[in-house]
Amino acid sequence: xxxxxxxxxxxxxxxxxGGAGLSPEKRAALGASLLLxxxxxxxxxxxxxxxxxxxxxxxxxxxxxxxDLAAPPQRLYSLNCVEWxxxxxxxxxxxxxxxxxxxxxxGDPSYEYESPERKEDSDRIYEDDSGLFIKEETRLVATIEQxxxxxxxxxxGAFVKTPLGPVHENRNFEGLSMTEAxxxxxxFHFTEPVNLKNKTLLEKxxxxxxxxxxxxxxxxxxxxxxxxxxERGGTVVxxxxxxxxxLTFYHIPMTKQYGYVYFGxxxxxxxxxxxx
Amino acid sequence: xxxxxxxxxxQDLPLYEPPAARPQEPGPMPGHGPYQxxxxxxxxxxxxxxxxxxxxxEQPPPSPRELxxxxxxxxxxxxxxxxxxxxxxxxxxxxTKILDEHPINAADIIxxxxxxxxxxxxxxxxxxxxxxYEILPTFxxxxxxxxxxxxxxxxxxxxxxEEITDTPLPNVMETAFYFEQAGIGLSxxxxxxxxxxxxxxxxxxxIHTCRFWGKILGLEMNYIxxxxxxxxxxxxxxxxxxxxxxxxxxxxxxxxxxxVEDEDEEKDDDEPPKSTYKPPAATPKEENRTGxxxxxxxxxxxxxxxxxxLPPVTPAQIVAARKIKKFFTGRLDAPxxxxxxxxxxxANYLRAQIARISAGTQISPLGFYQFGEEExxxxxxxxxxRDTYEENPDFEPISVMELVESLSNWVHHVQNILMxxxxxxxxxxxxxxxxxxxxxxxEKADESDEPQQEVGPPLLTPLSExxxxxxxxxxTAQLSTNLVPQYAVAVIQSNLWPGxxxxxxxxxxxxxxxxxxxxxxxxxxxxxxxxxxxxxxxSGPEITEMSDPTVEEEQALRAAQEEALAxxxxxxxxxxxxxxxxxx
Numbered sequence: 001x002x003x004x005x006x007x008x009x010x011x012x013x014x015x016x017x018g019g020a021g022l023s024p025e026k027r028a029a030l031g032a033s034l035l036l037x038x039x040x041x042x043x044x045x046x047x048x049x050x051x052x053x054x055x056x057x058x059x060x061x062x063x064x065x066x067x068d069l070a071a072p073p074q075r076l077y078s079l080n081c082v083e084w085x086x087x088x089x090x091x092x093x094x095x096x097x098x099x100x101x102x103x104x105x106x107g108d109p110s111y112e113y114e115s116p117e118r119k120e121d122s123d124r125i126y127e128d129d130s131g132l133f134i135k136e137e138t139r140l141v142a143t144i145e146q147x148x149x150x151x152x153x154x155x156x157g158a159f160v161k162t163p164l165g166p167v168h169e170n171r172n173f174e175g176l177s178m179t180e181a182x183x184x185x186x187x188f189h190f191t192e193p194v195n196l197k198n199k200t201l202l203e204k205x206x207x208x209x210x211x212x213x214x215x216x217x218x219x220x221x222x223x224x225x226x227x228x229x230x231e232r233g234g235t236v237v238x239x240x241x242x243x244x245x246x247l248t249f250y251h252i253p254m255t256k257q258y259g260y261v262y263f264g265x266x267x268x269x270x271x272x273x274x275x276x
Numbered sequence: 277x278x279x280x281x282x283x284x285x286x287q288d289l290p291l292y293e294p295p296a297a298r299p300q301e302p303g304p305m306p307g308h309g310p311y312q313x314x315x316x317x318x319x320x321x322x323x324x325x326x327x328x329x330x331x332x333x334e335q336p337p338p339s340p341r342e343l344x345x346x347x348x349x350x351x352x353x354x355x356x357x358x359x360x361x362x363x364x365x366x367x368x369x370x371x372t373k374i375l376d377e378h379p380i381n382a383a384d385i386i387x388x389x390x391x392x393x394x395x396x397x398x399x400x401x402x403x404x405x406x407x408x409y410e411i412l413p414t415f416x417x418x419x420x421x422x423x424x425x426x427x428x429x430x431x432x433x434x435x436x437x438e439e440i441t442d443t444p445l446p447n448v449m450e451t452a453f454y455f456e457q458a459g460i461g462l463s464x465x466x467x468x469x470x471x472x473x474x475x476x477x478x479x480x481x482x483i484h485t486c487r488f489w490g491k492i493l494g495l496e497m498n499y500i501x502x503x504x505x506x507x508x509x510x511x512x513x514x515x516x517x518x519x520x521x522x523x524x525x526x527x528x529x530x531x532x533x534x535x536v537e538d539e540d541e542e543k544d545d546d547e548p549p550k551s552t553y554k555p556p557a558a559t560p561k562e563e564n565r566t567g568x569x570x571x572x573x574x575x576x577x578x579x580x581x582x583x584x585x586l587p588p589v590t591p592a593q594i595v596a597a598r599k600i601k602k603f604f605t606g607r608l609d610a611p612x613x614x615x616x617x618x619x620x621x622x623a624n625y626l627r628a629q630i631a632r633i634s635a636g637t638q639i640s641p642l643g644f645y646q647f648g649e650e651e652x653x654x655x656x657x658x659x660x661x662r663d664t665y666e667e668n669p670d671f672e673p674i675s676v677m678e679l680v681e682s683l684s685n686w687v688h689h690v691q692n693i694l695m696x697x698x699x700x701x702x703x704x705x706x707x708x709x710x711x712x713x714x715x716x717x718x719e720k721a722d723e724s725d726e727p728q729q730e731v732g733p734p735l736l737t738p739l740s741e742x743x744x745x746x747x748x749x750x751x752t753a754q755l756s757t758n759l760v761p762q763y764a765v766a767v768i769q770s771n772l773w774p775g776x777x778x779x780x781x782x783x784x785x786x787x788x789x790x791x792x793x794x795x796x797x798x799x800x801x802x803x804x805x806x807x808x809x810x811x812x813x814x815s816g817p818e819i820t821e822m823s824d825p826t827v828e829e830e831q832a833l834r835a836a837q838e839e840a841l842a843x844x845x846x847x848x849x850x851x852x853x854x855x856x857x858x859x860x
């Protein structure tokens with residue numbers, strides 16, 4: 001998760017198997033500006049989340065967390081990796097509003113989309129239509145939140161849950177072993193668990209409550225929406241999401257290093273069931 | 277310590293051994309519980325004397341040293357609020373481990389031992405079998421990579437001069453550098469491995485030109501694709517062999533067919549009638565070195581693994597590939613299960629997608645390539661236009677700003693693939709002589725059914741002529757850096773085929789594809805519907821059902837007929853009588 005400073009270099013090198021990366025200029029700029037962000041916003045850690053490619057420009061996204069790691073992170077975006085703007089926190093309403101928007105991002109944060117509902121109510125022209133235009137910024141926030149929720153993953157054992165509730169990073173996490181790393185159930189979604197309660201008692205007996213408190217990837221629908229590969233001669237495990245094309249998770253087994261970055265167009269791959 | 281009033285030791289000190297365990301322990305511990313002697317709660321929290329305590333025995337109060345010891349132990353036994361581990365237990369475990377294992381210089385590695393012990397807590401205690409030494413595939417791959425780095429033994433004898441000049445090997449690292457400026461590309465390590473793998477390919481195959489085409493991602497494994505052109509005459513042997521095999525198969529099939537027919541004629545009565553349906557002849561594929569088969573493609577899963585040649589692409593495969601959208605698994609022999617059924621396996625699908633991507637996204641700056649001297653009339657049948665180009669020796673580099681501002685400074689240098697699936701249109705009605713004779717006997721094709729000739733944009737059309745995708749421009753052009761425009765590189769990426777990039781600066785340019793191998797469409801993919809049910813036969817009066825006439829109708833009809841007959845007979849009799857009368 002730590003991808004600032006030296007971690008960023010390595011993260012990019014490992015995630016570059018998919019073809020996307022950052023130019024040396026951007027990388028250098030990020031090194032400096034992420035540190036400044038940490039100072040200004042008093043984050044405990046800042047990381048480079050990814051790049052969302054628009055038609056005219058690309059958005060570079062970073063997210064920062066304060067001490068409580070389970071709280072939602074604050075997200076920032078930039079068009080040039082130097083000046084960053086804070087994004088508003090995502091709400092369910094935003095996600096619902098932008099659900100109907102399709103197509104590429106424009107690359108201009110103030111670009112306004114016509115809400116699809118507006119087109120149906122064409123009679124109501126006299127009404128105030130300020131609420132029916134959706135800004136690209138809102139769409140950006142909703143998309144990032146959806147991506148994090150759907151495909152933000154961590155390896156098993158990286159976080160522990162104390163009996164009192166708060167989630168901490170596991171300082172003794174030394175990485176997954178090679179055999180574990182190739183299995184989908186060694187990775188968890190880093191969001192509120194949905195499927196955990198549905199497990200049978202027999203399955204729950206095998207779980208360790210301090211580590212297995214999140215949903216694993218095994219039961220993702222549709223089945224097969226993750227591509228798991230060994231790259232670089234087998235030293236790195238790379239998981240690529242097929243639902244949100246462009247999300248790459250990397251982990252070097254038997255070490256503490258892992259993380260994910262998103263390099264893509266910000267569109268969900270709705271054709272996934274046909275493509276498998 | 278002065279004597280304190282008899283009161284049991286406070287029981288709420290954590291993990292403090294109760295006095296019952298140590299009968300020699302004296303009674304109250306003044307000043308060490310939560311309640312000090314002067315506080316009102318003192319003495320109330322503990323029962324007055326435990327069951328085993330002998331109130332009569334008066335033990336001497338503990339010496340300060342013992343007290344300190346007990347306190348220290350109590351402190352050590354305190355569990356941590358964060359992890360529930362107590363220092364006492366941890367130290368005990370650590371010392372046990374050290375005494376069991378007897379490591380050398382234990383004092384130096386004590387921190388690591390401590391970490392290991394803590395880590396061991398998180399591991400499930402499995403059975404006590406010894407761990408199997410895993411022969412990981414990573415080691416095999418590392419072996420293969422190592423081979424790449426060694427120079428081949430046979431090549432050492434060749435004169436090094438030959439290799440340095442005029443090698444078909446492209447300078448992959450140079451293109452990697454330019455793409456990196458734009459923020460695109462694989463990691464340097466991977467590029468270098470690809471570079472060496474290409475070198476291996478060039479050494480083993482007779483290759484005229486070679487280019488790193490790109491990388492296509494797959495579910496289980498990825499593909500590294502190299503675009504290759506054979507030297508003249510080298511690869512014709514293979515095609516001849518293939519054609520001979522095909523002809524043999526057809527002959528054998530024909531012989532079998534005729535034999536079967538003979539038998540059938542004898543048993544004609546028993547066999548159901550054979551259908552006269554002949555499937556429409558497949559569009560013939562383009563010759564090698566022309567059109568969609570201009571280049572040969574080699575793929576490998578990882579640099580170091582053997583290169584595999586992809587078969588040439590047929591128009592049927594391109595047409596089918598346009599209708600389906602499937603992820604690649606990474607195995608060339610995987611079947612493609614789809615509707616409409618794809619004629620081939622993953623190797624063919626991969627080849628078809630590579631052909632489509634090349635035709636759609638291989639671009640170069642305007643003027644880099646020009647047409648050769650005119651070869652023959654343009655008015656030849658088919659009007660296929662020019663299909664060869666050559667490098668322009670007088671190319672003047674276009675400035676980077678101009679390349680980015682206007683798309684008309686870039687041109688496609690790969691032929692467009694028509695709807696038919698070929699680059700040069702062929703009339704499918706041209707049949708061989710034998711078939712034509714049969715056709716004339718049975719039916720004649722209407723001239724109006726002849727398919728229209730398809731025309732596509734000619735070679736070297738500028739990008740400004742590309743159609744938009746629903747208001748999205750088909751290409752996005754950018755400079756690699758805004759801060760240092762003197763050394764910037766013009767980068768252009770395709771919105772139609774996400775993952776296709778091209779860069780140009782000065783006299784250098786290149787294309788690359790890094791992606792999943794699918795076209796972008798803003799609408800969702802809709803699989804084609806199955807065709808409508810075929811009509812069995814045209815309906816006409818002969819076969820339309822009509823209700824049978826009822827008995828009354830039949831009788832009425834017969835009565836009417838008899839009347840008519842009777843009337844006719846009367847008429848005849850009357851005529852005969854008249855004739856007779858006349859004769860007389």
